[in-house]
Amino acid sequence: MTPPQWVEIDALLRSALELPEIEQDAWVARECEGRPDLRCEVESLLRAHRAAETFLEPNTHNHAGRRIGPYLLLHEIGAGGMGSVYRARREDQSFKQEVAVKLMRTSLELRPEAVRRFLEERQILAGLAHPNIARLLDGGYTAEGTPYIVMEFVEGIPITDYCARNGLDLQARLRLFLQLAAGVQFTHQHLVIHRDIKPANVLVTHDGTPKLLDFGIAKLLDPGASGGETTAVQLTPDYASPEQIRGKAMSTASDVYSLGVLLYELVAGRRPYQLAGTPLDQAIETICVNDPATPSTVSQDVPDDLDAIVMKAIRKEPESRYASVREFAEDIVRYLEFRPVLARQGTYRYVARKFVRRHRAGVATAAAACIVLAAAAALVVWQAQVARAERDRAQRRFNEVRRLAHSVIFDLQSKIAALPGSTPVRKELIANVIGYVDGLAKEAADDPGLQQELAESYMEIGSIQGGGNENLGDMKGALASFQKAERIARALTAAQPSFDSRKVLVEALRAVGRVYNQSSDRARASAYRREALAMARNLQVQYPANEDAKSLMAYSLFDMATLTSDFQSLQYLLEALPLYEELLKAKPSDPSRQRNAALTHKSIASYWLTVDYTQALPYLKRALALDAARLANEPGDQRAKLDLSVDYSQFGTYYYAGQDLPTAIEYQGKALSIRRELAASDPKDVWKQNRLAMALNNTANYLYEKDHDREALADLDESKQIIERLGLSDRGDIDIYARTLLLIGLVNRDMKNEKAACEQFSKAKGFYLSLGPSTANSSQVADVEKELAACKR
Amino acid sequence: MPDGHEITELLERWGAGEKQAFDRLMPCIYDELKQVAGGYLRGERPGHTLQPTALVNEAYLRMVRLHSPKIENRKHFFVLAAQAMRRVLVDHARRHNAGKRDAQLLPPDSGLVIQPNLDFDVVALDDALNSLALLDPDKERIVELRYFAGLSVAETAEVVGRSPATVKREWSVAKAWLYRRLNGEAPHDSPSVG
Numbered sequence: 010m011t012p013p014q015w016v017e018i019d020a021l022l023r024s025a026l027e028l029p030e031i032e033q034d035a036w037v038a039r040e041c042e043g044r045p046d047l048r049c050e051v052e053s054l055l056r057a058h059r060a061a062e063t064f065l066e067p068n069t070h071n072h073a074g075r076r077i078g079p080y081l082l083l084h085e086i087g088a089g090g091m092g093s094v095y096r097a098r099r100e101d102q103s104f105k106q107e108v109a110v111k112l113m114r115t116s117l118e119l120r121p122e123a124v125r126r127f128l129e130e131r132q133i134l135a136g137l138a139h140p141n142i143a144r145l146l147d148g149g150y151t152a153e154g155t156p157y158i159v160m161e162f163v164e165g166i167p168i169t170d171y172c173a174r175n176g177l178d179l180q181a182r183l184r185l186f187l188q189l190a191a192g193v194q195f196t197h198q199h200l201v202i203h204r205d206i207k208p209a210n211v212l213v214t215h216d217g218t219p220k221l222l223d224f225g226i227a228k229l230l231d232p233g234a235s236g237g238e239t240t241a242v243q244l245t246p247d248y249a250s251p252e253q254i255r256g257k258a259m260s261t262a263s264d265v266y267s268l269g270v271l272l273y274e275l276v277a278g279r280r281p282y283q284l285a286g287t288p289l290d291q292a293i294e295t296i297c298v299n300d301p302a303t304p305s306t307v308s309q310d311v312p313d314d315l316d317a318i319v320m321k322a323i324r325k326e327p328e329s330r331y332a333s334v335r336e337f338a339e340d341i342v343r344y345l346e347f348r349p350v351l352a353r354q355g356t357y358r359y360v361a362r363k364f365v366r367r368h369r370a371g372v373a374t375a376a377a378a379c380i381v382l383a384a385a386a387a388l389v390v391w392q393a394q395v396a397r398a399e400r401d402r403a404q405r406r407f408n409e410v411r412r413l414a415h416s417v418i419f420d421l422q423s424k425i426a427a428l429p430g431s432t433p434v435r436k437e438l439i440a441n442v443i444g445y446v447d448g449l450a451k452e453a454a455d456d457p458g459l460q461q462e463l464a465e466s467y468m469e470i471g472s473i474q475g476g477g478n479e480n481l482g483d484m485k486g487a488l489a490s491f492q493k494a495e496r497i498a499r500a501l502t503a504a505q506p507s508f509d510s511r512k513v514l515v516e517a518l519r520a521v522g523r524v525y526n527q528s529s530d531r532a533r534a535s536a537y538r539r540e541a542l543a544m545a546r547n548l549q550v551q552y553p554a555n556e557d558a559k560s561l562m563a564y565s566l567f568d569m570a571t572l573t574s575d576f577q578s579l580q581y582l583l584e585a586l587p588l589y590e591e592l593l594k595a596k597p598s599d600p601s602r603q604r605n606a607a608l609t610h611k612s613i614a615s616y617w618l619t620v621d622y623t624q625a626l627p628y629l630k631r632a633l634a635l636d637a638a639r640l641a642n643e644p645g646d647q648r649a650k651l652d653l654s655v656d657y658s659q660f661g662t663y664y665y666a667g668q669d670l671p672t673a674i675e676y677q678g679k680a681l682s683i684r685r686e687l688a689a690s691d692p693k694d695v696w697k698q699n700r701l702a703m704a705l706n707n708t709a710n711y712l713y714e715k716d717h718d719r720e721a722l723a724d725l726d727e728s729k730q731i732i733e734r735l736g737l738s739d740r741g742d743i744d745i746y747a748r749t750l751l752l753i754g755l756v757n758r759d760m761k762n763e764k765a766a767c768e769q770f771s772k773a774k775g776f777y778l779s780l781g782p783s784t785a786n787s788s789q790v791a792d793v794e795k796e797l798a799a800c801k802r
Numbered sequence: 803m804p805d806g807h808e809i810t811e812l813l814e815r816w817g818a819g820e821k822q823a824f825d826r827l828m829p830c831i832y833d834e835l836k837q838v839a840g841g842y843l844r845g846e847r848p849g850h851t852l853q854p855t856a857l858v859n860e861a862y863l864r865m866v867r868l869h870s871p872k873i874e875n876r877k878h879f880f881v882l883a884a885q886a887m888r889r890v891l892v893d894h895a896r897r898h899n900a901g902k903r904d905a906q907l908l909p910p911d912s913g914l915v916i917q918p919n920l921d922f923d924v925v926a927l928d929d930a931l932n933s934l935a936l937l938d939p940d941k942e943r944i945v946e947l948r949y950f951a952g953l954s955v956a957e958t959a960e961v962v963g964r965s966p967a968t969v970k971r972e973w974s975v976a977k978a979w980l981y982r983r984l985n986g987e988a989p990h991d992s993p994s995v996g
Contacts, residue, residue, distance in 0.1 A: 015937045015938060022978070023971045023972075026975070027971075053982065054975070054979060055978070057978040057979070058978035061980075065977055065980070
């Protein structure tokens, strides 16, 4: 083929393609009449054209009808720079829910580090709930590696359209805007910058609630975000701040700017800059250099105060804008209440500085004359600036600290706790973090959202110190942290009794009660637990279907049950048992629900083992089955191992009570070997050592009964050494220690070491008496008395 | 690398038809693209799709940022970037193919994996484009802008100074020609002439 021929072919082909496909072949046949070579060539290319529909074209798939995880994509509702959005339905056996699924266009992000950050960040965002933000529900990667995000589905129209369509007056527009600002302020409090506020991302629902979409998502997908720099390949220049469009570090001030542009549009009817169709470099210049007309020059109805507010929000320099969205919103409220607005206070200086910048030379001479006058004023201005810089710095530091504390408490601790031998590192970390959190609490006394978060943080810190499992054995520190949480939660509940504040208060009361219980202050423990139970009952009555309320109720009942081991305690446990079983039934493979149900069964079994052991068997079996299943699911789970060892130990007691000593010793042996393994894995973990001592003690008891005195004595010595090394920090420790001494005495008496035996008995008696009167150890006290009586003879 | 003013000037001189300006600009845009791609992909396991569009845009923004005041003549930039992208992809594919044949002799760029959804060989596409260029250089340019720089029809129209409708038709014909070249004669449809 030669170029002249090609020119003809090309022209024919282009003309043919203008026609409807069905007419093309006939047209070509007509045009090429008598020239078979030409016709053949054009027809061949037409066929190629039809086959090449997707060839070389960018990937534009329609994903409607596709299933991603539990979500069925229904139809596309929008497409933008970052990807396409589908209306979707979550279909589980338990519930149906309409959601929006955003499929990202980019797959640039598949570095492992980036994937990890995407998932972590998603976790943080998913925790944020506010009436004015569309909640992020879920997210992950499709089979092809495309990141996707699942959001609350919002049916609404962009805020600008909403205002126009409903003919809202200025006041109504401002009130709508204030709601939006509250949503943005909320995300800022949680250290999330939106980065892409624009009308398309602010939908107003039919009941007039504005909802912010996509918060945090820009950052979620931004490969450079961790370093503070952004790679703004996709952005909406009309609402982008100068720092954003220049690719510099963004902050909450960038969102203040975008909100300012949005407010400008809401009050003036158009945006400050007309950037449609402008090349990027020109847009950059406009946004970074040009001063826009004030809203009042665009629309004469805009009052001066509002002019000042909008212009302050969209200043070029981030530090000249409102220091926070809250401050921005407060100024609008001031305007609505006819009070002087802050925005106009700085106006003179602002204008003067702009003037000086434009007319540097001329100003220099004039300025000389004014120096004396200006000096006094300048000092004031300078001080104000320093104060603002201080405050900005403080705000930044505050946010950094908050984020750090949050990640140490909630992420890092649990990750490290799983590693054997990590106790010293955790202690140091927690000591640091308490200092930070105390500082945060002092600085933000007037922020209920943060106070709630701090109460939760103190709870978590307390349980790491000494309240929870895998704890650091610092009961005093734990008590202090739980009491801080209690104080905050009481104040919050008194001011505004929300579900969350009441929930954290019940949790704090329970935790304080637990610490008092462990340190033998039974009166206080009982008072705290009664209050917790009463509050939990109220919550459950008010929210019968709420799982958290149900859990709190079950926990509080369980707490009451552990105060005693008598018949009353059985009543509490029998009330708690169906709650725990219901919770488990709702999530049968949830390990903590498996554990709670198993614990309740164990506790009931434990009551029957002392009263009528034959009644204990069904409870023991259920507990063992639940714990064994949990361990099988997660074979490295140390807590599940410990729980299983308790089951074995209880079976030991059961057979011991049934006078089947060999089987009792066999089960007790199983328990002991698990505990040895656990104690060896982390020698500094107080709780694990304690449990080992307990198992040694039980084993020794059976061995003694079976007259294996030497073996019994070896176990008892080991147990005694462990307890002495750890120190006696609570009732449980004293009880085990006294029992160990009693058993050592008994074995010694068996071995005819009468003097050593009697020494041990009298020591044991002293420890038992220090516990005060209790039905739990009355039989042991009686035993010791009896043995001591034999000594005196 | 030339600074922002120089780039602007070179783009203008090249736009006015000066071949040497092209020779100076090409390597720096080529390097820029590779650097951007490498930045994304360093340490990544191979086999992931990297959109050329994103790379070209990113390279543009980087150059604006690193070498501003500003780059005039954005159109020329994209024409160049499209060609540079084509070279990056073809060179990469050549090296990659060679690497597959004999890893000892010529190792592929470590970490650099760019695959614009390929169900064909980018080297073969490059050859076909060269042949098309002999017949119709305008179409070669349009394919470069649409495919290698990822510009839309409207953006391409702006860059080449033609109407979007014209670009769309040129693009269709070019695609048909290239498709036939790469896939051989398309099969005849079952007779359905109306």
